Amino acid sequence: MLVDAHCHLDFAQFDDDRQAMFARAEEAGVVHFIVPGTTRAGWPSVLRMSERNAVSVGLGLHPCFMNEHREEDLETLESMLDEHAHLVALGECGIDARFSETLDDQWHFFDAQLRLAKSRKLPVVIHCVHADDKVSKRLKQLDLPAGGLIHAFTGSPEQAEKFIELGYKVGLGGSVTYERAQRVRRMVATLPDDGYVLETDSPDMPLCGYQGQRNEPARIAQVAAVVAELRHQSVEQVAADSTANAKRLFRLEEL
Incomplete structure (x- = not known):
C-alpha cells in the first residue's frame, strides 16, 4: 500500500488518459494521492480532483508562477480555506531561489500563506529550491502547529534533520533513482523511519530511465x-512507513 504524497493530477498532461493513469497506479499499489494547487486559476480543477475518494487536495500559490499571482489571490485563498473544510493542506507554496528577480514577492506570498496555515492548523506543502536554510529558519520562527511536507527534498542530512525536528516530513521522489545523485542518496539512508514520505510530482520529476517522459x-x-x-x-517496510507518515501528516483517517 502506497501513498503518492505530491502529484499534480489535475494538470492538462493527464487529460487524455486520466482514468487509465489511475488504473495503472492502483495496480501498482497506490491507494491515495495528494494533489496540491499552484495558481488561483487552477484551484477549481484541483477541487474537482477531490471528488474521487482516493484523492485529497490542498490549495496554494506556487513560487514558480509569480507572474500569475495577484495580491487579492491571498484573500481568495483565505476564503477558500474556510469554504472547503475537506482540504488537507495549504500548498504548494514556498521559495525557488533560481528566480532571483521575484524573490521579494515570493517571500511575501510565502509568509502570508504560512500565516494562513498556522491560523487554521493546516500542514503546508513547501516547494524549496536553493533555500533550505532560509526556509527552515523561517519555519522555526513561525512554529506552525501542523508541520508539513518539504517537497522534492534534495538537501543534506543535516538540513533534513532540521526540518524533521521542526515537525516536517521530507519528500522523496525521482531524484533518488539517479546514481549520480550521491548526496541525495546518502541523505535518504540517514532519515528516521518517521521522517519521510514518497512522492512523484507527476507529471514532473521523471525517474532514471524515463527522462523526457511524463511521470505518473x-x-x-x-x-x-x-x-x-x-x-x-x-x-514492505518502506511502503508501510511512508504510508503511515503521509496518513499522520495529512490526517488521512480512512487509510
Missing part, C-alpha cells in the same frame, strides 16, 4: 524500491 503515480513503486535499497530495508 504508478512509478512511485519504483521509488519505494530504490529507497528500500538505500536504507537496507524491505520494500
Whole structure:
C-alpha cells in the first residue's frame, strides 16, 4: 500500500488518459494521492480532483508562477480555506531561489500563506529550491502547529534533520533513482523511519530511465524500491512507513 504524497493530477498532461493513469497506479499499489494547487486559476480543477475518494487536495500559490499571482489571490485563498473544510493542506507554496528577480514577492506570498496555515492548523506543502536554510529558519520562527511536507527534498542530512525536528516530513521522489545523485542518496539512508514520505510530482520529476517522459503515480513503486535499497530495508517496510507518515501528516483517517 502506497501513498503518492505530491502529484499534480489535475494538470492538462493527464487529460487524455486520466482514468487509465489511475488504473495503472492502483495496480501498482497506490491507494491515495495528494494533489496540491499552484495558481488561483487552477484551484477549481484541483477541487474537482477531490471528488474521487482516493484523492485529497490542498490549495496554494506556487513560487514558480509569480507572474500569475495577484495580491487579492491571498484573500481568495483565505476564503477558500474556510469554504472547503475537506482540504488537507495549504500548498504548494514556498521559495525557488533560481528566480532571483521575484524573490521579494515570493517571500511575501510565502509568509502570508504560512500565516494562513498556522491560523487554521493546516500542514503546508513547501516547494524549496536553493533555500533550505532560509526556509527552515523561517519555519522555526513561525512554529506552525501542523508541520508539513518539504517537497522534492534534495538537501543534506543535516538540513533534513532540521526540518524533521521542526515537525516536517521530507519528500522523496525521482531524484533518488539517479546514481549520480550521491548526496541525495546518502541523505535518504540517514532519515528516521518517521521522517519521510514518497512522492512523484507527476507529471514532473521523471525517474532514471524515463527522462523526457511524463511521470505518473504508478512509478512511485519504483521509488519505494530504490529507497528500500538505500536504507537496507524491505520494500514492505518502506511502503508501510511512508504510508503511515503521509496518513499522520495529512490526517488521512480512512487509510
